[in-house]
Amino acid sequence: MIITALDYKTAQSALEFVEKIDPSLTRLKVGKELFTCAGPALVEQLQAKGFDVFLDLKFHDIPNTVKGALEAAASLGVWMVNVHAGGGRRMLDAARAAIPVAGEAGGTRLIAVTVLTSMDDDELAGVGVKNTAQQQVEVLAQLAIDQGLDGVVCSAQEVGLIRSIASSSFLTVTPGVRLATANVANDDQRRVMTPTDAIKAGSNYLVIGRPITQSDNPLDTLKTIQKQISS
DSSP: OEEEEOOOSSHHHHHHHHTTSOTTTOEEEEEHHHHHHHOHHHHHHHHHTTOOEEEEEEEOSOHHHHHHHHHHHHHTTOSEEEEEGGGOHHHHHHHHHHSOOOBTTBOOEEEEEOSOTTOOHHHHHHTTOOSOHHHHHHHHHHHHHHTTOSEEEOOGGGHHHHHHHSOTTSEEEEOOBOOTTOSOOOTTOOSOBOHHHHHHHTOSEEEEOHHHHTSSSHHHHHHHHHHHHHO
C-alpha cells in the first residue's frame, strides 16, 4: 500500500493536492512541518475526505511526555503514529501503554523509527554510533519487537533483515522510495529503492512524496505505481 507524504507548507496546498487523488489508492502522511502549520484541524479535514492519516511526528522525549503526546494523537483517530526507537525501552513501554494494540476492527498503529533514511554509516559514526546503519536498524527493530510495537520505519534495504527477526504481522514502513523513471533527485535520502524492489523485499507500506506530489498528474502516477507493485 502507498502512503503519500504531504510535504507541504500550508493546509491549503495540502487540501488542493488531495482533491486530485483517490483515498482508495493511498493513505496520507502528515509530518512535522505541515502539522506545526495546520494542526489537528487538517488531520480531521483529511479524514473527513476519506483518507487514513499517518501522523509522522517521530516523538522522542522522556516517557511521560511521549505517553501524553501519543494519547492526544490517538484521540484524533489517526491510523498510524510513530516514535523514535532510540528513545529506549522505558519510552517505548510508555508509548505502548498510551495506545492500545490495534485489532482487526481498527485502532491506531504504533510504529518506531529505526535509522532515518537520510543517514548512512558515516553520519552514524559522526554522532558516536559504532554500528553500521544495518546493524543499528537491527538493534532498534529488535527493541521495538520486544516492547510490543506494531512495526518500524526503515529503509527498504533493511526490510529483509526485519523479516528475518520479526513475525509476519510486524509492519515495515519504508520511506526513501523513488520511481525508476521519476524526474526527481534523491534529495536528502541516502538509502533508497524503487517501489517494485521494495515490495519484493517485503515492505508493507511505501512512503512516497515528491514523485507523486510533484507529478503533473498525481492520480495517474498513483495508478501506475499500484499497477507496478500489484504485478
